[in-house]
Amino acid sequence: MTVNALAKEDFDPASVVTHDPVVRVEAISKHYGSVEALRSIDLQFERGKLTTLLGPSGCGKTTLLKIIAGLVPATSGQIVVNGRAVTGPGPERAFVFQDFALMPWATVLRNVGFGLELKGMAAAERNRIARRYIEEVGLQGFEDKYPHELSGGMRQRVGIARAFAVNADVLLLDEPFSAVDEQNRRKFQEDLLRLVEMERKTFIFVTHSIEEAVYVSDRIVLLSPRPGRVSNIIDPRIDRTANPDDIRRDPGYLDVVEEIWQGLRHYAE
């Protein structure tokens, strides 16, 4: 377990070698009117890995994720996914929203199948697929419930199932667990690790929780406060074969948490 933490000043993004960059973020800057949200971000994301964006509130994590998703246009720079430049949302990327973004008037089944419905897939086919993913996230039996009948944790699983159902290569998750209570959150983190393991997809994940980031990530990108820039990249290299509880008390794990905590502490009020 080695920590690849580079001091801020001599950090050079170009030097970070990646093997199979599915997503390339190239010199992305973003201004909202006079607010500079992001300043020339360069990043690469590999297949089968989970990368976390971590940084103080307002540093542009959501903005970057939405630019990758094609939901927000960048002011300059470009996003390349699977070798093609992004101009808008595409079927190879799926977004999981912090507030779940479930349609309150639709059943779990319809919510999960919504991405397919928009593609024009026939009802029978899309329900079949939706059912499969509902099962995969452990919600079988809840197909005909409405979102308000579910707990926060269950709602987010619907959101994740919906993202999986369209079979995208890249999953973009914006603080997916922040509305879920602490105790369920741990379970989720383990579920997420299992999903990363099972599906060979690229996960880009945003969180506020240092522990969560260290626990689930293959790589952590630290962003500086506004305007957001990459301030550090850390590879926790945690041995996933160990028992989750052992991981959480492993000194290596705790060192990384501590290091990030020290790095971010001066941003707190």
Place this chain on the structure above:
Amino acid sequence: MTVNALAKEDFDPASVVTHDPVVRVEAISKHYGSVEALRSIDLQFERGKLTTLLGPSGCGKTTLLKIIAGLVPATSGQIVVNGRAVTGPGPERAFVFQDFALMPWATVLRNVGFGLELKGMAAAERNRIARRYIEEVGLQGFEDKYPHELSGGMRQRVGIARAFAVNADVLLLDEPFSAVDEQNRRKFQEDLLRLVEMERKTFIFVTHSIEEAVYVSDRIVLLSPRPGRVSNIIDPRIDRTANPDDIRRDPGYLDVVEEIWQGLRHYAE
């Protein structure tokens, strides 16, 4: 550092010996209409100690705290504070609300002095006292600000100062830090420990966070899901003299967290 964890089945609340029970919860049950929220709770709380109520969402933590505060009547059983049975709110108990419960139209000074104002204390006297506690929670200079001009963390400090200002023996805190972001939360926990140290008061604290509970508590009461019953009582006995960062990586600390996590995990969905 010893952990006093009793197995659920042979746990007998009467056997827990306490030295100076300021608050005694005796056979408290509570029904909301047909919903049974609490079932025969027996507990004792000692002076100068911080006891945490921990349990899954909806298990009745808030309800129990409000019964102790005299804000909600119990269906059966009684609360005894300093030897006298509780029939309603009293001057020896003060409540800190999860949503702060600050009066938006009043300045910090008036909010902090509000408990004294209601007692009919003269303005000069109560402002003097309020100022002292404002200083104690580190808000000097903000006396004339309004709640909406403060951050979440600062608002909660106003709530705490208000509770201290009436000089109650017992402080009841319902998830006081849940609306505060992760990074400020740690600071708060340390502040709270300092306050427990300084004032010889009885703290009853509710939280969802296992780490927080273990970090700040002298004793942790685990409640089972609805109807809430006492399922376990744990005394973390952590050495508070150590450096906070060291505490958080102390194996004893981690063991307690782990144990509670195992106890609660099957309640998570």
Place this chain on the structure above:
Amino acid sequence: MSVMSQDVKVVAPAATTREALRLFAERRRSFWVVLSLAVLFTTWEIAGRIPISFAFPTFLDTLAAFFEMVGDGTMIRAFFLTLQPLVLGVAVSALLGITLGIVMGLSDRVEWLLAPVFIVLQAAPMAALVPLVTFVYGIGLVAKTLAVIMLALPVIVLNSYKAVRHVNPSLVDMCRSFQGTRRQQIFKIIIPDASPVLFAGLRLGVAAGFIGVMLAELLITPTGIGDLITYHRSVANYAHMYAAVAAIIAASTVTLALLQWFETNVMRPEKRRS
């Protein structure tokens, strides 16, 4: 890592102009206000000149009639007469309505007894009842004030009642936990916390009061602005009649806008979410 796109997007000048226009259109509300007023008045003027009816004056005639009436004092006197029942009625409704509303909010029994009555009164077409007032209270100020009250009171009562019912319960709990008395609870917590909504109810009451006073002046006896409208109609001074109608609508709009301004800038309901 290949840094291959340092290129800043080159935007065509045409697009920038269009963008600038769009931004202008979106930002400058006042521009649209002026433009839509201009369009309205021009259409009015043209329609009046065709004319679409002998009874339809042009905008300029109406404007002239307005200044004439302001100049010779009739307009001011008319407003003076119209505002009397309005101010009286709104004041009575405010006092009575806020009190009733608060009592309804505080007491389940009073709520049970009164809420349905006011719900019915608010939903019902009270205009039908206005002429009845004459039978009991004659034709003077009292009758008109009563008409204003009939329209304004239910709105104010129901809003005050809602305001009290929606007082932040944890503030009430807070007051109780410090052993506040019921009196302290009402005067130190409930009323201050409800005051933005109480005020909003008052504003709606004023709007309803304007409707009430116009109904009274058109249905009971013509006085004030209502008299200007009926009299000038009966002698075919349609421009004057239009001017009177426009004046009362403008007056109510300005009054309500001022109240709204007061509400958002002084009561600051948005800042109350602590």
Place this chain on the structure above:
Amino acid sequence: PMRVAFGDIATVETLGLLIAMERAKEQGVEIETTFLKSEDIAAQAVVSGQADIGIGGPYALLQKVKAPIRIFLQLSELQMYPVVNTEFYDEWADLDGQEIAVHSRGSGTEAIMQMMADKHGIKYSSVAYVPGAEVRTGALLQGNVKATIVDSSGKRVLEAEAPDKFAFLPLDGVEATDEAMFANTDYLAQNPEDVAKLVEAVVTTWREIAADPTVVAKLREQYNLLPDATPEMLAEIEPYYSGMKDALPMNGGGEEAARSDFAFYTASGALEGNPEELKVEDFWDLTALNGVLGKIGTQ
């Protein structure tokens, strides 16, 4: 069709005219009636071309309006009774400095009260406008109005309900149009036959009623007018028309009526100018009436 706008709702008082219209219909005139809230709305309907014929007393309007409107038939003469509550007043002089109520600004009722004030050298403190003689009657009975002017049915109600409570003040030498029919000159020029048939129907009906007021009730049944009238309303018919007998012009008014109107309305202030200099043809179109009178003779 001929679109007629009434300045009032259909009640017992309009029965006579409704009967006359039924008769005109029998003569092949297509008539559409609308009942409007007040006279000035009826006048406005004619001005703006939404009705062909209006009913009311629109002298002030005739002088001001840009559209060419003419009266072609007088329907009734003012038959009004100034009345006071005897608890407070007994004669005209008592009304000096007091409040009175009349029908509306510029109306005949106001004119009468104003003329009597001039005649008795008094001045009212204020004049309230209370449209509807019934409303003023009601207000008198309720005690909300102490001095006003009512019509003949109001007089009867007052005499029946509270015989000693009210006094009717003397009124002499007032002759003026209460209600008349008026129309756009274009309409009159283009539809002379229809208008003539209507005028003839009204004048003959009026003569019939004047001869025997009970005929109204019979004709109501015959033509099935006011089908939902309550018994109280029906009981009103006979006394009302008996009382109206003298107020119904037998010859449709005409030049003579116009002249006395000029005198009356200039005095009241509704018309401007010297009554001698006002021209009848600026206010009246006598073509139809003269034609009809030529046919059926005058009485």
Place this chain on the structure above:
Amino acid sequence: MTLFGYRIPMMASLIVWALIWEIVGQLDVIFLIPPMSAIIAAGFDLVQTNSWQNATLVTIRSFVIGMALAIGIGVPLGVMMGRVKIIDNIFGLWVNIFVSAPLSALVPVLMILFGMGEATIVVTVFLFAVWIIVLDARAGVMQVPASLVDMARSYGASQATIMRKIILVSALPEILAGIRIGVIRGVKGVVIGQILVAVIGYGELFELYSRSFDMERFWALTMVLFAAAMVLSAIVENAEKRIEYYAGAR
């Protein structure tokens, strides 16, 4: 309220008021208030008269046409205002003025523009109802969670699809709430129009009964109208509740 442990529904207090009314009426305190029983009897008489049936027909027709226009124009306009800033800028001022303006003063002008008959009543109903419908539809659209729209976009939905499948459905509770208030205002509009303008429909009946001091029928008619307003709003409210049920805790 609960009495002896039973919950008494709130609207039940209206029965108490009706009883008080009956007593006051029986005591013959004032001719304005005849006994409730006499009013109800008059009501049964009333609905059998031709004039009531005709007036009802006319009234319903004006109301339905006016409301249909108000909904048909108000909802799309509100939705557009919620979606397009420029349209919002253009119409925002007017909608806000007219939603609380004393429209009763405008009725005399409407007569000039729309004639003496039903058209004016229809326009009155429309003007009374439309603004609140626009405002509520706009509010509904504005508070569609941005993340739902983003979600649909991220799955490649077209603008039309987003409008149909997300925005309209999501704004439906507010749209219905606007329609409910619009219906109540529309009933007020039809009455005010009929009383102020042309004396047709219920306006004529009100005028007739109040002039002939026929208080029983007057109140019977009033209660029919009040009941109609309440029933209409209850129907829309019911629809609203069902939507809210699906919309759940938004």
